[in-house]
Amino acid sequence: MNMLALYSRDLGKGSTxxxxxxxxxxxxxxxxxxxxxxxxxxxxxxINEVGRFDILLNQKYLFNYSLSKKLIENSRRVIxxxxxxxxxxxxxxxxxxxxxxxxxxxxxxxxRSDVVTTPSFFLSEYAKKFTDSVEIVPxxxxxxxxKPKEKSHGDRSITIGWAGAPVNINLIEQLYEVLxxxxxxxxxxxxxxxxxxxxxxxxxxxxxxxxxxLEPDFVQNLDIGLLPLNDDEFYRGKSPIKAIQYIACGVPxxxxxxxxxxxxxxxxNSIAVSGSKEWFDALETLILRRxxxxxxxxxxxxxxxxxxxxxxxxxxxxxxxxxx
Numbered sequence: 001m002n003m004l005a006l007y008s009r010d011l012g013k014g015s016t017x018x019x020x021x022x023x024x025x026x027x028x029x030x031x032x033x034x035x036x037x038x039x040x041x042x043x044x045x046x047i048n049e050v051g052r053f054d055i056l057l058n059q060k061y062l063f064n065y066s067l068s069k070k071l072i073e074n075s076r077r078v079i080x081x082x083x084x085x086x087x088x089x090x091x092x093x094x095x096x097x098x099x100x101x102x103x104x105x106x107x108x109x110x111x112r113s114d115v116v117t118t119p120s121f122f123l124s125e126y127a128k129k130f131t132d133s134v135e136i137v138p139x140x141x142x143x144x145x146x147k148p149k150e151k152s153h154g155d156r157s158i159t160i161g162w163a164g165a166p167v168n169i170n171l172i173e174q175l176y177e178v179l180x181x182x183x184x185x186x187x188x189x190x191x192x193x194x195x196x197x198x199x200x201x202x203x204x205x206x207x208x209x210x211x212x213x214l215e216p217d218f219v220q221n222l223d224i225g226l227l228p229l230n231d232d233e234f235y236r237g238k239s240p241i242k243a244i245q246y247i248a249c250g251v252p253x254x255x256x257x258x259x260x261x262x263x264x265x266x267x268x269n270s271i272a273v274s275g276s277k278e279w280f281d282a283l284e285t286l287i288l289r290r291x292x293x294x295x296x297x298x299x300x301x302x303x304x305x306x307x308x309x310x311x312x313x314x315x316x317x318x319x320x321x322x323x324x
Contacts, residue, residue: 005035018139055322080116081118084238088233148250148301162226164242176203183204247301
């Protein structure tokens, strides 16, 4: 079989990497060959050619309505995958006209696709307003790569950390008062940040510029993973791969556990917080309770093995895509 896979920007982008790119070599072993097409490469020639492929997979890019319709009409089997609430956006809402266009494009793909795949029940419920053909395919990681690292015990300091894209840097910056207060009370606490942009924080922290392939090592060296999220429709729809990376490495999480994030984290592997005092209290609890730190980390790893293993998810994803 041959599949044409459409994506928006680059293959290293979080969504494209974890919803598409990481599966390509696995699909080859199942004799499913994938041809990738960036949104900028979609032209008349490719539209005419799409019918030669057994499958068209669109990884969440909302092309203009006319182009989307042509792609769908010329395809044999259409899969639409979306892992964010792309019918809205964070912060300021779309204008009425822009919002209408986005939802119209979204609904076209939802209604006309043979199968819609999402990583969460939260997003599947939205998709089911427009189609009955919805399958949940969780976010997944190679758990042989993302795994706990043996750490020395004793009086070592606690390392609290955050890994995220530059576009989300404001989320960690919002915690500056909590983190500053924590360091004032517990001077031995270390804060580490891994991102393509250095945050502006008034507290001490180690900055690790983003480099491909180094993120697992960064997360493995953390004791507590931070997951700040804003409480709006866009963030409620996120299934943050970061949360899975933390727990896969045996790192307990403290964060705003809202919407789809609650399908990844639970009270055995994380602490849900909603305000500055809760953030401070939760961090302090794990700093003082090494036993809880370890038990939550162990529980997180077991949860990741049960639900988010690449080996399990990849097989299911292939069966859904191929119609097996």
